[in-house]
Amino acid sequence: MNAVSTDLDRAAADAFATRENLREQWEGEASTSHLVQQGELDLSHNVILYLDDITVSFDGFRALNKLSLEIDAGELRCIIGPNGAGKTTMMDVITGKTRPDSGKAFFGQTIDLTRLTEPQIAHAGIGRKFQKPTIFEQHTAFENLELAMKADKRVRRTLFAALFGDERDRISEVLRQIRLDKEADRQAGLLSHGQKQWLEIGMLLMQEPRLLLLDEPVAGMTDDETERTAELFVSLAGKHSLVVVEHDMAFVEALGGKVTVLCEGSVLAEGDLATVQEDPRVIEVYLGR
Amino acid sequence: MRTPFTIRLIQSMPRTGWIALALFAAITWIGVPVAHLALPEGHPLYLSAYTVSLLGKILCYMVVAVAMDLIWGYAGILSLGHGLFFALGGYAFGMYLMRQIGRDGSYQSDLPDFMVFLDWKELPWYWAGSDSFLWSALLVMALPGLIAFIFGYFAFRSRIKGVYFSIITQALTYAAMLLFFRNETGFGGNNGFTDFKRILGHSITSPEMRVTLFALSAALLVACLILGRYLVTSRFGRVLAAIRDAESRVMFIGYNPLHYKLFMWTLSAVLCGIAGALYVPQVGIINPSEMSPANSIEIAVWVAVGGRGTLVGAVLGAGIVNLAKSWFTVSFPEYWPFFLGFLFIAVTLYLPDGVVGLWRKLRTRKAELPPAAPVSARGATTATLPADARPGVQPDATVMESGAPSIAAAKGATA
Amino acid sequence: MHRLPALQILLRGVLLLTLLVGPARAALDEGMVAGFAGDFQSRLDTIEALGVAGGAEGGNEARRVLDALEAGALGVAGGRVVIVHGDTVAAAATGEALDIAPAAVEPVTVNNRVRRALATARAALALSSADRGERLAAARTLADNTGETLLPVFERALASEADDEIRGVLGRAAARVYLASGDAARRLKAAEMLGESSDPAVKNLLAALLAKNGNDWSEPSAEVRAAAEASIRAIDRRVATAEAVGTLFSGLSLGSILLLAALGLAITYGVMGVINMAHGELLMVGAYATFVVQGVFRNHFPAYVDWYVVAAIPVAFLSAALVGVAMERLVLRHLYGRPLESLLATWGLSLVLIQAARVSFGPQNLELANPTWMSGGIEMAAGVVLPWNRIVIVGFAVFVLLLIWLMMQKTRLGMFVRAVTQNRPMAGCVGVPTARVDTLAFAIGSGVAGLGGLALSQIANVGPAMGTGYIVDAFMVVVLGGVGQLAGAVWAALGLGIVGKFLEGWAGAVIAKILVLVFIIIFIQKRPQGIFALKGRFADN
Structure with missing residues (x-):
C-alpha cells in the first residue's frame, strides 16, 4: 500500500474538520479531494518546493514581499539574511502556520500548501525544526521519537497503538544517530541545550519527511556538535530535501549547498556561498555590517 | 510482536494499583452493603443511611474529579464548567425520576408537580421518552457529550487556550444556570427536581436501593480509574500531554490537536454526566445551583488538593475536601468559606503537586535518594531558556519566542 | 361640565x-x-x-x-x-x-x-406668571383637569406663550377639549394637534375616534379619522424613538459599569497575565467603602451628606487598591507564570473576601441613598426618564477612563506598564523594575475596580456577593476586547452593554445573556485575539 496516498486520504478527511473560516474550509475540501486524485507527491519537474510571489503583511508591515523560491528535490539549501528578512515567516507559510496574503506555495507539482492545515502539511511530508528547540519536555527522549514516528496519527489509532518490533528498532537507530541512545529514558526537559537540538532533529528524522525545514539548527551547540550536525545534514541530502536557515557562516560553508540571501522579504541573491559573499548588495545589507 | 490489548491494559497500572483497586472494590461492593444491610443498628461497624448516602455522593464527586484530572492534569485544559456536565447528567436522569413519581405527586397528576403548578397541560417535546429508563440512560451520556462536543469543537478549533478557555467555560455554565433558573425552561426552575419516589419501579428510599446506587457509583469510579489509567499510558495519552507542553510541535509532526482535545474533553464530560446521574437519586434533589460557577471551580480544587495528573490524587482530593466540607458545614458553617478559600490559596502556593506530590516528596526524602528533580507537571509553563550568547545568534530570538502575545505587534513591526 | x-x-x-x-x-x-x-x-x-x-x-x-x-x-x-x-x-x-x-x-x-x-x-x-417653571407646572395641572370652560384660558395662553414645552402641554390639553366638540373642523384640528404628543394616553384618546360602534364610526368624519390615524402613527414613531434612546442609554450606563470593572481587569491581566477571579470582590470592597463613608457623613457631617459620594471616591479607590496590593504581594507574586493556578488562588481569595464581608457587614443587602443632586432624572418623551445617577456614572466612567489613558500614555509608570505588558523579560532587561510595576499596576487596577463598586453602589444594592454578578460580564469584556488593550476594553464594554440591553428588551434578561455568550464564542472564532487582534509571527504563542 502506498504510504503517501494514505496520508493524503487522511488529509482529505481532516480537511473537513479544521479551517479557520468556513469559506476556506469549503475551498480546502474541494482542493484536497482534487489532491487525492492526483495521488502522491509529484516530483516530475524535480522541484519539491515552489514558492511564487508570496506576500505576507502584519498590520501593514510586509514580512514577505513577493518572495519567489524553488527548491529542487534532494537539494540542501541554506537561507541566510539579516534579522527581519522574513526567514521564519517563510517557514510559517510553508508549514501552514501563516496564510500568505497572496502568492502560491506548492509542494511538488500538485500539493497546494496554502490550502492545508499544519498537521496535513506534516503528513504530506514536510518536517520543521523551530528556532527554539521545541520538544516534549515531560516525555522521555524515546517517547519524543515515538510520537514523531511516521504512523497513523488519528485519535482512534493512537488509542490502541502499540509499538511493533521494527518500530522499536527504528527508534533505537535514530537514537544512536543523534547520540542519545544512553539518554533514551531520560526526561527530555533534562537534556542539555545541544541535546535538545539533536532530539528535535531526531524527531524530524522519525517523521521521514521529504522536505526538512531547519530554523537555526545548531544554535547552542558546541563546535564539535555543530560539525557533526553538518555531516548529518550532508548525508541526508539527496534522499531528503533540506532548507536550513542559519547565521553561522562556518556552518553554512560546511554544508556546502546553494545559498539564498533573503532581505526585506524577498530574495536578494542566490548561488554558492563564495559568489553570494562577493555580491556587493549582499555585503551591503548583511555581510558587510 | 505486538503486545495484546488486554496485556497492555493490565500493564497500564502497577501491581499496587490493581491491589488497591481490588481492596476498594471489596470494601464498596461487599463491606458497605453488609455494614448497612446486615449489621444491627447498634453495631460499631454499622453504617447509617446518612453515611451511605454521603459516601455515595462523594464517590460521584470522585468520578467527576477523575474526569477533571483527565482533561486538566493530562491535557492542560482547565475547565471551570464541569459542574454543567455533571448537572446535565443529573437533570437527564432526574427527568426519568420525575416521571417515575407518576400520580403520587402532591397534585396527583401525570405531569410533574411543577408543571401542574405552572398550569402546563402537556409535557414539552424535550421530555419525550423521559419515562423510558434506557432512553434516559442514553441521554445521561449523550446530552453532556453533545454539548461538550459542540462547545469544544468551536473553542478548540479557534485555538482558545489557557485562561481564556477557562473563563469561557465558566460563562457557559453561568449562562446555563440562568437558563435553568427560569420556570419556562421546563426543568422546575429554582427548585429543580425533587421528591423522587422510585427507580424502575423500586422505592428509591429502600436500603437495598441505597446500597445498589452506592455500589454502582463505586463501580463507576473503578471503571473510570482503569479507563483513565489506560488512556494516559497509551500513545493517545502521550500525545495529549505533548499537546499540553508544546502544541505547535504536535501539529508539525502531524497530529491534529483539535481531535485529541475534543475526544478527551467530550469523554470527560460524559463521565461527569454519568456521575451526575448516579448523584441525583442518592441526594434526592437536583437544582440549577449545581451549575453555579463556584461548584465547577471547587471541582478543580479537589484535583489540585490531591495532585494534578495523577488520577489517584483526584480521588483523594475529592474525598478529603468533601469530608472536610461535610464536617465543617455541620460544625462551623460560618468558617467553611474561609477554610475553602484558604485551601485554594495554600494548595496553589505551597502544594503545587497536591497531596500525592507531597507524599512522593516525603518518600523520596526518606529513601535518601539523590534529588531526582522531577519536573512538576505545570502544564502552562514552558521553560524559558536563557538567550544563547553564541555569536551569530539573534540575541532576541529566545526572548521573542517566549514573550507575551502582545509582542507580536512589536515584532511584526521590526521583523 | x-x-x-x-x-x-x-x-x-x-x-x-x-x-x-x-x-x-x-x-x-x-x-x-x-x-x-x-x-x-x-x-x-x-x-x-x-x-x-x-x-x-x-x-x-x-x-x-x-x-x-x-x-x-x-x-x-x-x-x-x-x-x-x-x-x-x-x-x-x-x-x-x-x-x-x-x-x-x-x-x-x-x-x-x-x-x-x-x-x-x-x-x-x-399661566400668566413670569416664571417659566410656574407656568409649566400650571399648564400640566390644567392639562390633567381640562374642561370646556378652560378653553379661553388655553387660547389666551397659547396666543402669548413663547415656550415650546408649555405650548405643547397647553396645545394637547386644548386639543382634548376640541376632540369632544361637536364641530368637525375643530375635531380635525384637534386630531392633528394631538399628533405632536408622545403620550401613550393621547394615543388612546385618538384610538377611540377610530373605534366602531356597531356599523357606525364613533367619529363620523372620515377626514378626522384619517388625521387621527396619521397622528397615531406619529405618536408611535416618537414613542419608539424615545424608548430606543432610553434603552441605548441604559446600555450605555451598564457598559460604563462594565468598563470600570473591566478596565482594572484588563490592566492586571495585561501586565501579569493573571485573571483575577477576586476582581468582583474588589468592586464589593469599593461599594462597602462607599457605604462606610456614607455612614460617617450621616453621623458626623449631616450638613454635607449630599457630598459623601465625592468624598468616597478616594476612599473607595484606596481601600480597593490596598486589598489589591495585599493580594498581589501575598499570593499572586508567588504564582508568576502559572496562570491557571493563579486563577484558582484568586478564586479562593474571593471566597475569603465575600465571607469576610458577610461576617463584618451582615449577609443582607444594604441600600445606599443617592445624593439629592443625583436623584431624579431628565424626562424624555413618553415617560422615558434618564436618571441622573446613571448619567453621572457614565460621566464618571469617562473621567476614569481619561485618567487611566493619561496615566498609561503620559507617565513613566504608564510606559513601564506598557513595556511589561508587551515583553516582561525584555522590560526587566532594560531596567524596568518589573516587581514594582506589578504591584503598582495591580493597585491601580484594583483601585479602578473600587471606583466601579462606588458607581455600582449608586444604582444597585450593596451586598457580599454583588461582585460575582458582574465579574463574568467583565471577563467577557476582556476576552472580547483583547489582552491589555484599553481601546478594546472600551468598545467591548459599551458594545456588550448596549447589545445586551437591546436583546434584553427583545428576549428577556436570561436569553439575552445566553445570546451574548453565544455571540462572543462565535466572535472569537473569527478573531481569537479579541477586537483588536494582534497579528504577527508570534501572535499565537
Missing part, C-alpha cells in the same frame, strides 16, 4: 360683560364674586371663572379672593360676599370696609371639590 345650568349661564354672561366693559382697575367687579353667595355648584363655577378671568387682568385681585377662600376667610353676609380680616369685614370684590360684624359672616365651606377647583383656578392664573 357638559350641562350648563341657567344660573351659570347667567353668571357667565355677567362675568363676560364685566370683563368686556370693565376698565382696568384694581378691584374686581362685584358680579365676579357674587356666585359665592349662591349654591355649591355656583361657587365652584365662580372659582373657575375667577381663574379664567383673572388671567386677563386683575390677576392679583382674583388671587386675593382665592387666597381668602382657601384660608377660610371668605364668607357671605347679607347677600354680599365678604372677606373677614380679623375684626373687620371687607367686600370681597372691592376691598372696601363694610360695617358688618365678623360673627355675622357665614364662611364659605371649603371641601375637596372646592380645593380642586381652587387648584385649577390658581393654575389658570399662574
Whole structure:
C-alpha cells in the first residue's frame, strides 16, 4: 500500500474538520479531494518546493514581499539574511502556520500548501525544526521519537497503538544517530541545550519527511556538535530535501549547498556561498555590517 | 510482536494499583452493603443511611474529579464548567425520576408537580421518552457529550487556550444556570427536581436501593480509574500531554490537536454526566445551583488538593475536601468559606503537586535518594531558556519566542 | 361640565360683560364674586371663572379672593360676599370696609371639590406668571383637569406663550377639549394637534375616534379619522424613538459599569497575565467603602451628606487598591507564570473576601441613598426618564477612563506598564523594575475596580456577593476586547452593554445573556485575539 496516498486520504478527511473560516474550509475540501486524485507527491519537474510571489503583511508591515523560491528535490539549501528578512515567516507559510496574503506555495507539482492545515502539511511530508528547540519536555527522549514516528496519527489509532518490533528498532537507530541512545529514558526537559537540538532533529528524522525545514539548527551547540550536525545534514541530502536557515557562516560553508540571501522579504541573491559573499548588495545589507 | 490489548491494559497500572483497586472494590461492593444491610443498628461497624448516602455522593464527586484530572492534569485544559456536565447528567436522569413519581405527586397528576403548578397541560417535546429508563440512560451520556462536543469543537478549533478557555467555560455554565433558573425552561426552575419516589419501579428510599446506587457509583469510579489509567499510558495519552507542553510541535509532526482535545474533553464530560446521574437519586434533589460557577471551580480544587495528573490524587482530593466540607458545614458553617478559600490559596502556593506530590516528596526524602528533580507537571509553563550568547545568534530570538502575545505587534513591526 | 345650568349661564354672561366693559382697575367687579353667595355648584363655577378671568387682568385681585377662600376667610353676609380680616369685614370684590360684624359672616365651606377647583383656578392664573417653571407646572395641572370652560384660558395662553414645552402641554390639553366638540373642523384640528404628543394616553384618546360602534364610526368624519390615524402613527414613531434612546442609554450606563470593572481587569491581566477571579470582590470592597463613608457623613457631617459620594471616591479607590496590593504581594507574586493556578488562588481569595464581608457587614443587602443632586432624572418623551445617577456614572466612567489613558500614555509608570505588558523579560532587561510595576499596576487596577463598586453602589444594592454578578460580564469584556488593550476594553464594554440591553428588551434578561455568550464564542472564532487582534509571527504563542 502506498504510504503517501494514505496520508493524503487522511488529509482529505481532516480537511473537513479544521479551517479557520468556513469559506476556506469549503475551498480546502474541494482542493484536497482534487489532491487525492492526483495521488502522491509529484516530483516530475524535480522541484519539491515552489514558492511564487508570496506576500505576507502584519498590520501593514510586509514580512514577505513577493518572495519567489524553488527548491529542487534532494537539494540542501541554506537561507541566510539579516534579522527581519522574513526567514521564519517563510517557514510559517510553508508549514501552514501563516496564510500568505497572496502568492502560491506548492509542494511538488500538485500539493497546494496554502490550502492545508499544519498537521496535513506534516503528513504530506514536510518536517520543521523551530528556532527554539521545541520538544516534549515531560516525555522521555524515546517517547519524543515515538510520537514523531511516521504512523497513523488519528485519535482512534493512537488509542490502541502499540509499538511493533521494527518500530522499536527504528527508534533505537535514530537514537544512536543523534547520540542519545544512553539518554533514551531520560526526561527530555533534562537534556542539555545541544541535546535538545539533536532530539528535535531526531524527531524530524522519525517523521521521514521529504522536505526538512531547519530554523537555526545548531544554535547552542558546541563546535564539535555543530560539525557533526553538518555531516548529518550532508548525508541526508539527496534522499531528503533540506532548507536550513542559519547565521553561522562556518556552518553554512560546511554544508556546502546553494545559498539564498533573503532581505526585506524577498530574495536578494542566490548561488554558492563564495559568489553570494562577493555580491556587493549582499555585503551591503548583511555581510558587510 | 505486538503486545495484546488486554496485556497492555493490565500493564497500564502497577501491581499496587490493581491491589488497591481490588481492596476498594471489596470494601464498596461487599463491606458497605453488609455494614448497612446486615449489621444491627447498634453495631460499631454499622453504617447509617446518612453515611451511605454521603459516601455515595462523594464517590460521584470522585468520578467527576477523575474526569477533571483527565482533561486538566493530562491535557492542560482547565475547565471551570464541569459542574454543567455533571448537572446535565443529573437533570437527564432526574427527568426519568420525575416521571417515575407518576400520580403520587402532591397534585396527583401525570405531569410533574411543577408543571401542574405552572398550569402546563402537556409535557414539552424535550421530555419525550423521559419515562423510558434506557432512553434516559442514553441521554445521561449523550446530552453532556453533545454539548461538550459542540462547545469544544468551536473553542478548540479557534485555538482558545489557557485562561481564556477557562473563563469561557465558566460563562457557559453561568449562562446555563440562568437558563435553568427560569420556570419556562421546563426543568422546575429554582427548585429543580425533587421528591423522587422510585427507580424502575423500586422505592428509591429502600436500603437495598441505597446500597445498589452506592455500589454502582463505586463501580463507576473503578471503571473510570482503569479507563483513565489506560488512556494516559497509551500513545493517545502521550500525545495529549505533548499537546499540553508544546502544541505547535504536535501539529508539525502531524497530529491534529483539535481531535485529541475534543475526544478527551467530550469523554470527560460524559463521565461527569454519568456521575451526575448516579448523584441525583442518592441526594434526592437536583437544582440549577449545581451549575453555579463556584461548584465547577471547587471541582478543580479537589484535583489540585490531591495532585494534578495523577488520577489517584483526584480521588483523594475529592474525598478529603468533601469530608472536610461535610464536617465543617455541620460544625462551623460560618468558617467553611474561609477554610475553602484558604485551601485554594495554600494548595496553589505551597502544594503545587497536591497531596500525592507531597507524599512522593516525603518518600523520596526518606529513601535518601539523590534529588531526582522531577519536573512538576505545570502544564502552562514552558521553560524559558536563557538567550544563547553564541555569536551569530539573534540575541532576541529566545526572548521573542517566549514573550507575551502582545509582542507580536512589536515584532511584526521590526521583523 | 357638559350641562350648563341657567344660573351659570347667567353668571357667565355677567362675568363676560364685566370683563368686556370693565376698565382696568384694581378691584374686581362685584358680579365676579357674587356666585359665592349662591349654591355649591355656583361657587365652584365662580372659582373657575375667577381663574379664567383673572388671567386677563386683575390677576392679583382674583388671587386675593382665592387666597381668602382657601384660608377660610371668605364668607357671605347679607347677600354680599365678604372677606373677614380679623375684626373687620371687607367686600370681597372691592376691598372696601363694610360695617358688618365678623360673627355675622357665614364662611364659605371649603371641601375637596372646592380645593380642586381652587387648584385649577390658581393654575389658570399662574399661566400668566413670569416664571417659566410656574407656568409649566400650571399648564400640566390644567392639562390633567381640562374642561370646556378652560378653553379661553388655553387660547389666551397659547396666543402669548413663547415656550415650546408649555405650548405643547397647553396645545394637547386644548386639543382634548376640541376632540369632544361637536364641530368637525375643530375635531380635525384637534386630531392633528394631538399628533405632536408622545403620550401613550393621547394615543388612546385618538384610538377611540377610530373605534366602531356597531356599523357606525364613533367619529363620523372620515377626514378626522384619517388625521387621527396619521397622528397615531406619529405618536408611535416618537414613542419608539424615545424608548430606543432610553434603552441605548441604559446600555450605555451598564457598559460604563462594565468598563470600570473591566478596565482594572484588563490592566492586571495585561501586565501579569493573571485573571483575577477576586476582581468582583474588589468592586464589593469599593461599594462597602462607599457605604462606610456614607455612614460617617450621616453621623458626623449631616450638613454635607449630599457630598459623601465625592468624598468616597478616594476612599473607595484606596481601600480597593490596598486589598489589591495585599493580594498581589501575598499570593499572586508567588504564582508568576502559572496562570491557571493563579486563577484558582484568586478564586479562593474571593471566597475569603465575600465571607469576610458577610461576617463584618451582615449577609443582607444594604441600600445606599443617592445624593439629592443625583436623584431624579431628565424626562424624555413618553415617560422615558434618564436618571441622573446613571448619567453621572457614565460621566464618571469617562473621567476614569481619561485618567487611566493619561496615566498609561503620559507617565513613566504608564510606559513601564506598557513595556511589561508587551515583553516582561525584555522590560526587566532594560531596567524596568518589573516587581514594582506589578504591584503598582495591580493597585491601580484594583483601585479602578473600587471606583466601579462606588458607581455600582449608586444604582444597585450593596451586598457580599454583588461582585460575582458582574465579574463574568467583565471577563467577557476582556476576552472580547483583547489582552491589555484599553481601546478594546472600551468598545467591548459599551458594545456588550448596549447589545445586551437591546436583546434584553427583545428576549428577556436570561436569553439575552445566553445570546451574548453565544455571540462572543462565535466572535472569537473569527478573531481569537479579541477586537483588536494582534497579528504577527508570534501572535499565537
